[in-house]
Amino acid sequence: MAVVKMPQSGKMILKVQTGVNAAGNPVFRLRTFNNIKASAADADVFAVAQGLAGLQKHTLVDTVRQDLNSLVNQ
Template identity: 30%
Template sequence: MPLQVLPGYSRIQLRLQVGTVESPAYRTRTYSNVKHDSSDQDVYDVAFALGNLQQYDVDSIIRINENQLTAS
């Protein structure tokens, strides 16, 4: 049976450093409903802009794509 991949949801996750350098602690902010066909550069640009609005420094930007695998 051939495998079929159906695009699902995509979301952005910002990992923020809320602790100090000596004792790092992290918090995540997740933004859902990102279009699955958006380019990685566009997603990064939006996440970077959102990161600039945060109180804490952004440690990392993560894009999470979910796909549904079905056998047809």
């Protein structure tokens, strides 16, 4: 029997720099958006992240996509 990956959903995480601490090191915060469709193309998720980044005052540092999958034995 083979194990098959079944896509479920995902998250889009935006890492933004909110300032610097007393030592001069950058301070980061994560903005998480749940229930991203598993069928969404990476390019589309990235485009949405870029659009959301333009709506906030903090600088976007990184965009992360986390996918949730079920493993099924068939």
